[in-house]
Amino acid sequence: MLKPRKKTREVKVRDIGIGGNNPVRVQSMTSTSTVDIDATLRQIEELSNADCELIRIAIPDRRSLEAFREIRKQTDVPLIADIHFNYRLAIGALEAGADKIRINPGNIGDKKKVLEIIESLKQNKKAVRIGVNSGSLEIDLIDKYHGVTSQGLVESAIRWVNYFTENGFEDIVVSIKSSSVIQTIEANLELSSKIQFPIHIGVTEAGPLLPGTVKSAIALGTLLLQGVGDTIRVSLTEDPVKEVEVAWEILKSLGIRANGPLIISCPTCARTRIDLVSLVKKVEEKLKSIKYPIKVAIMGCEVNGPGEAREADIGIAAEPGKGVIFKKGKIIKRVKEEEILEVLMEEINNMVEGG
Known part of the structure; x- marks a missing residue:
């Protein structure tokens, strides 16, 4: 039985609302090299035409950041900058016009660097997704729970949510992703019981089209039936348009939202x-x-x-x-x-x- 979706705090990403009274949002990520501006813009258009509402772009280096700056000028689609390791790239992406950034604070470095990101988020009035991933859980939590566990993933997420809120920032979306379907379900159910911020759900490294679709349908379907999930992404080793199509099919199959027949x-x-x-x-x-x-x-x-x-x-x-x-x-x-x-x-x- 489909439970009512948990009411979470609304977060704005450009003109798209996440959480609150907004529908479950569909997002994906470009698979092009970000420095190939034309190819990335073409893929953004393809994703947008497929009813992808939020598009994430990886920014691994300075060249990608400069390319992102130009991409931002040429599209009105809500863009999320995906950042790992380098806090300066996160700040640069916000200054370049990212509507939201996705970071895993655990791999950014010491808390002073994360604090600089928080200050930039405030100045630019943008949102953040705190993305905790089973492949990059902090060592102290791995030691505490004797491996990568759903409890450790939740503790990591709560740790960083608290750090952001203690420093006066609340435009937060949170995600916990694992390549394990069971771990993804367990962690997100527990996370939902402990926070009021919107939750982005997905299975990381889900795989090729068939197994990836099955894993995502089980994990996302289970969570959505429990009223958990404000945005979704189906991760596939495939054309990202396929990710969007599968995501919409999951929503349609549950009677949550439809974009067509x-x-x-x-x-x-x-x-x-x-x-x-x-x-x-x-x-x-x-x-x-x-x-x-x-x-x-x-x-x-x-x-x-x-x-x-x-x-x-x-x-x-x-x-x-x-x-x-x-x-x-x-x-x-x-x-x-x-x-x-x-x-x-x-x-x-x-x-x-x-x-």
Whole structure:
């Protein structure tokens, strides 16, 4: 059962609100070399067109920082600067126009350097994500808990949240990420019980498309069902647009948020009357441009539809040489097999235009 999302403090990133009464936000990260300004801008546009709301860019060195400065001038998309190790790059990114920075304070160095970042955040009126990661947990916490544990990850996050708030800064988003699904779930559930700041959730180093999608769906789905998570990122060794698509599918599947149609289709069996796999792919492609949140069912025989697919707003069920078009489980017309795609899309477009 889906629990109400925990109410957290609102944090603004450019014109996007995180936490508070805002919806769960979808974000991703560029995979281009940041110094390749044109390629990075192209990917930002691709991600934005895929409904990615927040885009993170790695800034590993001074050249990347200067490139980021130029990138910032050429796009209005909310940009998050991803910083590790060098506190000067964090300050430079804020001065270059980053709407938010992501740091792991544990690898920045001593607290004086983190304090300088806090002062820059105040001056520039920007937000920070304190990102704790299983691969870079502080040594004292590894020793205390005899390894990398969910308890140690939570203690690290709380430690740094307290340091920021004690120094007068509260525009904070927090994340705890692990490559372990179980550890990610345990740590974020515990973290949520202890803070009022927005939580960004994801599985780090999730892997290629299939295993990464499975890990992310389990971890993020479990947390979202428990009301935990204000922004999400699906990490895949893939085109980052795929990350965004998977993230939206997770939200749609839980009924949390939709950016377009949800397709349901049967897995096919000996009863399948048509080339369903091909039809599903064609419908999926045609629906990409539609942002209206409707449920579309594509069923291979009369067993699965319209009866089992009566929850769908619209759909088809195949019969020998023809297809049955139905809305909310009621048959509205029968068409020849070769007309199924055209007629289905006509009906969908009519529904979209009619609101």
